[in-house]
Amino acid sequence: GRLMGVGAGELTKLDHAINAALLLVHVALRSGDRAGLLAFDDRVTVALSPRAGRGQMRAVLDALQPLRAGLIEADYDEALAYLSRWQRRRALLAIFTDVLDTDQGAALLRQCARLRRRHLPLVITVRDPALDDAARLWPREPAESYARAVAGGLLADREASLRVLRRSGVDTLDADARTLSPATSSSSAGRGCRG
Numbered sequence: 001g002r003l004m005g006v007g008a009g010e011l012t013k014l015d016h017a018i019n020a021a022l023l024l025v026h027v028a029l030r031s032g033d034r035a036g037l038l039a040f041d042d043r044v045t046v047a048l049s050p051r052a053g054r055g056q057m058r059a060v061l062d063a064l065q066p067l068r069a070g071l072i073e074a075d076y077d078e079a080l081a082y083l084s085r086w087q088r089r090r091a092l093l094a095i096f097t098d099v100l101d102t103d104q105g106a107a108l109l110r111q112c113a114r115l116r117r118r119h120l121p122l123v124i125t126v127r128d129p130a131l132d133d134a135a136r137l138w139p140r141e142p143a144e145s146y147a148r149a150v151a152g153g154l155l156a157d158r159e160a161s162l163r164v165l166r167r168s169g170v171d172t173l174d175a176d177a178r179t180l181s182p183a184t185s186s187s188s189a190g191r192g193c194r195g
Contacts, residue, residue, distance in 0.1 A: 013126040016177045017096035018064050020124070020184040024094055025060050027185055029053070036087070037063055040079035041072045047086060076104075080111035084118075093121045094184065105161030112170045123165055124173045124184055131155060
C-alpha cells in the first residue's frame with residue numbers, strides 16, 4: 001500500500017520490508033522450514049506457495065524483484081481473507097505493513113483475529129527514523145514547532161493502533177528501518193510452525 005512507499009532513510013519502507021522478508025525466508029529455509037510469499041495493495045499481486053529448498057529462495061527473489069509501492073491503500077480484508085483460504089496449514093505469518101491510524105488498524109485487527117484461529121500472525125511495522133527525530137526536535141522557529149506537533153500526532157496515532165493489536169493478542173514488532181532485518185529475524189525465532 002501507499003504507506004510502504006514512504007522513505008525511511010535512503011530506502012522506502014517497502015525496500016526495508018523486502019530486505020527483512022528475504023532474511024526471514026533465508027533463515028526459515030536454512031532451518032528446513034517452508035516459506036512462501038503473499039504481496040498485496042488493494043488486491044493480491046503475488047502469491048507464492050510455501051515450499052522448502054534452495055529453489056524457493058530464487059522463486060521468492062524473483063517474485064519480490066518487481067514489487068513497487070503504489071499510491072493505493074492496502075486492503076487488509078481482501079488480502080488476509082485470501083491468505084486464510086490459501087494457506088491452510090498452520091504457519092507463522094509475518095505481515096510487513098505500516099499503520100498510521102485506527103481505521104487501518106481496525107481492518108488489520110479484524111483479519112488478524114480471524115487468522116489467529118489457525119495461524120501465528122506477526123505484524124511487523126517499519127518505523128521511520130526521520131519521523132521519530134521530528135517528534136523529538138527542539139523547535140527553534142515556528143515551522144519546526146508545527147513539524148514536531150504533526151510528527152508527535154502521527155506517532156501517537158500509530159502507537160494507539162499497535163496497542164489495540166497487542167491488547168487483542170496479536171504479536172507485533174515495531175522496528176526502526178535501520179534495524180528491521182535483524183529485529184525481524186530475532187523476533188520470529190522460536191515462533192515458527194514446522195511443516
